[in-house]
Amino acid sequence: MGDHDTLYTVLMPEFWARLTNTAEQSVFGTRHWQWMMFGDTHYSLVHVAAALITVVFLIFAALRWRQTLSGKTQGVVPPREWRLPAMLNGFVNATYNMSADVMGEEDAKKWLPFIGTLALFIFINNIQGLVPGLLPATDTLKTNLALAVMVFVIYNVVGVYTNGFHYLAHFLGPSFEFRQGGIKFPWLFFLMLPIEIVSHIARPVSLSLRLMGNMLADHKVVGAVLVLVPLLVPVPFMLLGVMVAIIQTVVFTLLSVIYLALALEHAEEH
DSSP, X not given: XXXXXXXXXXXXXXXXXXXHHHHHHHHHTTSOOOBTTBOOOOOXXXXXXXXXXXXXXXXXXXXXXXXGGGSSSTTSSOOSSOSHHHHHHHHHHHHHHHHHHHHOHHHHHHHHHHHHHHHHHHHHHHHHTTSTTOOOGGXXXXXXXXXXXXXXXXXXXXXXXXXXXXXXXXXXXXXXXXXXXXXXXXXXXXXXXXXXXXXXXXXXXXXXXXXXXXXXXXXXXXXXXXXXXXXSTHHHHHHHHHHHHHHHHHHXXXXXXXXXXXXXXXXXXX
16 A cells, blocks of 8 residues: 555545545645645545544543443442553543643643543554554644644633733743832843744644654554564564654643643743
8 A cells, every 4th residue: 555545545445536636626726836845745635534533433432431430430430341441541540640740730630621632632643553554643744733733822822811911921031120120121032032932933843743753754664564574573663653652642742731831830020
């Protein structure tokens, strides 16, 4: 199979071709946008399908976990058998503990639905790259940049909403007293403002590129080994791929929690 071939594109080639062509025409029309190094690229919906598969799986897992709340313990005691609800429960607990260590228990509880959903979505997508015939949605810049921009917008909006103009004062650097008169002014704002703006813009870029690079490289390595020697030899590489999927999920989620925690902090006096 090619780089954009999956089980659903191979088993339903005609349907998938019509769907892709229809979507491509509706997005780009009859002309393709090109400029300088941005040439014509292969348009594909396989990553959208991978994201939809992840969403469907997460809905199914959430419904399975919800069934445990109707038992005798009503969800207080974790499931005894290591099945999907127990796995989901352990994953969410680990995400909550990591968030609580960074932003405190109160904020961790408030933001667990967002952080937990983000971590689950990224992890399930990463794992798809280890399943023969599937592609992870996180090995493309489009998906990762959308997630990173969402985090960027949320933590900045939350920072302004929580701290008001004190949050924007962080962009101006430290304030110094003006002639012992008790008035403080950020004298270095002309230097600190562009630095802070560039550093904040670099956050979604680094988040998306880091996740895409690692997942794309891991998927390529596992795919190449499967083609060369399909029996036994790919197992160590797949185990390494599981580790990469976990690490990249932790890195993206942890950095998102850190950015959110920094935005929630009360600004110092400037």
